[in-house]
Amino acid sequence: MNPLSPFTYYRRHKRQALLVLVLIGSLTLGVYVLVSLTGVSFGTMRYSFHYLTRMSRLSASQGPEIGIQSQISTIGTLDSGFAAQIRAHPDVAAVLPENGLYVGVPLAGMGIPTPVLGVTEADLPVVMDVCDLRLKAGRLINPRAGEIILSEEIARALDLTIGDPVSYKINAETYPTMATELTLVGILESDPSAAGPEVRVGFVSYEYLDGHELYQPRATNWLIIPHPGRRIAVNDFASTLIEESGGSPSNHLQSFESEVGLLDQVQRGMDVMYGLVNGLVAAAAALVVGMVHRIAVTHRLPELGLLHAAGYPKRSLVRRLVIEIATVACVGWAVGLLCAHAFSILLNSTLFAPQGWIMNLANPKPLLSTLPILPVVVVWINVSVHRMLNRLDPVDIFERGKLSMEGVGGRRQEARGRKQGKARSTSHPLSSWTFYLRHRRRSLLLLAAIGLMVLGVALPGFLIGTINDATLPLYLSYTTHATVVSPGFMYRAVAPDIVAQIRAHPAVAHAIPAKALAMMVNLPPGGELGSLSVYAVREQDLPILLDAYDLRLGVGDMVQPRSSQIVLTSALARNRNLVLGDAIGHPVHE
DSSP states (O other), rough: OOTSSHHHHEEEEEEEHHHHHHEEEEEEEEHHHHHHHHHHHHHHHTTTGGGGGGGEEEEEEEOOSSSSHSOOOOOOOOOHHHHHHTSSSTTOOOOOOOOEEEEEEEETTTEEEEEEEEEEEHHHHHHHHTTTEEEEEEEEOOOSSSSEEEEHHHHTTTTTTTTTTEOOOTTTTTTTTSOEEEEEEEEEETTOOSSSSSOEEEEHHHHHOOOOOOGGOOOEEEEEEOTTTTTHHHHHHHHHHHTTOOTTTOOOOEEHHHHHHHHHHHHHHHHHHHHHHHHHHHHHHHHHHHHHHHHHHHHHHHHHHHHHHTOOOOOHHHHHHHHHHHHHHHHHHHHHHHHHHHHHHHIIIIIGGGGGGEEEOOEEEEHHHTTTTHHHHHHHHHHHHHHHHTOHHHHHHHHHOOOOOOOOOOOHHHHHHHHHHTTOOOOOOTTHHHHHHHOOHHHHHHHHHHHHHHHHHHHHHHHHHHHHHHHHHHHHGGTTTTTOOOOOOOOOOOHHHHHHHHHSSOOOSSOOOEEEEEEEETTTEEEEEEHHHHHHHOOHHHHHHHHTTTTTOOSSOOOTTTTOOOOOOOEEEHHTTTTTTOSSTTTTTT
16 A cells, blocks of 8 residues: 555544545635625626617717716707717617616615616517517507516516506615606516527516606617627727717716626636635635644654655655645545535525526636635645755654754754753643743744634625725715715606705704706725715805805816816815816716
């Protein structure tokens, strides 16, 4: 029997081998599931853009981004000449009017904006065919009727059945764009023979939204349906038209590639954070496995000395010892992957799929994220074993049962031996300090391993908490000196009698009308993550607000009435790298 085979190592050191196997398996399981859960969020978000893999959308405002409020289009006027030019392009099959809404599919405490396209009675079959959707249950919507149909995954995630009503009054966060009560009359399913990505959308009557007073003013967008295989060419043509017009803010092309750009940027930031966590986990695993293996090797010194005396070179012994522990680590990694995959299947079938969430079980990213664990462990074991066996002297082992005191490091070991001899005479032989004095290297390795493990576990929460701590004041600081009263629904205004009652209250000093725009801010590590309100106020009200917020003009001038000027706080200007005289807005940077 080979005394240095992995199987022999397992038989002789079952406890150490099982400890290494469980440790590597547990770390692999944790890293795999953590990355998989992150993929669920981004995968579900991507599905809200999948309808753009079949078409493009020419709108009068900035298109979908992350966050339900970003999905609500601001009202604008779409240049009809663009639609005419695009319709005449040979690669375009159809250009259809659209004026739809959005619903927020709940996911991890937030609403994923999902489109509900407003199309005419004649265009509904065309768009459904392009999206490879067919009616599964119920019926299609009637023109000029307050009805809605949804993909089955969306309806399941919203816990809706045929006949259920949806509206802003029922749930303002889930249905922020639905001023009236709409009835779910049909469930859609994807055609399994479809070649493209699965599309999840809803449909509502164009005529109903266009004619109802609560949805006014209403802008008409255009769905650009290309001939098969020509979507990219049509998008390039439409983008060129917009650029030639000077980047008019009233013409914005929403394509799949442009809309997932911000999502990819955020995901890259998360990948960097998880890459750092994986490195820390791998380093901690290497230190712990190294200590376990070092203890096992120390007990085998007489055997190793005999093998060395029998003609085994030290390099061969090092290689075989590393193969022993590397094999156990590989088995633990494989067991951890199997358990992680089984756990992912369980989560997907019991939690995610019923809610309409997406867990891509074929995604290689969770597997790749676990790969650093093995090489770091093997490299560290190789270094540790190599250092131990460099001082291997068979005669010294046979005579005294310890490593040689000769050669490099002999004096340091003699001095360490004298210090340990003094430590043995202590009155507290089992104290932590005595253990440290007798086993300094092992103590430091243990401290480093525990520290790295704690850091690896705490780092994601620390970074996310830091980001939250930075963003909450950013979004809520304006509420420290004033309260914003809004209608809550984009097509309505605050009722005049409500405004009058607020003004008449004795505790109210001023009630100032304002209009809000949105400006993105940079939030590391994902980049542009947040949308900050920029308020438009009347000339006479601006000094009142500056005094209320204890703000004063630092540099430059105040905005002039009826001018396209803006003033920002110094922090916001630094965040966007802006200086006096810079131009901002949709034509400069969408």
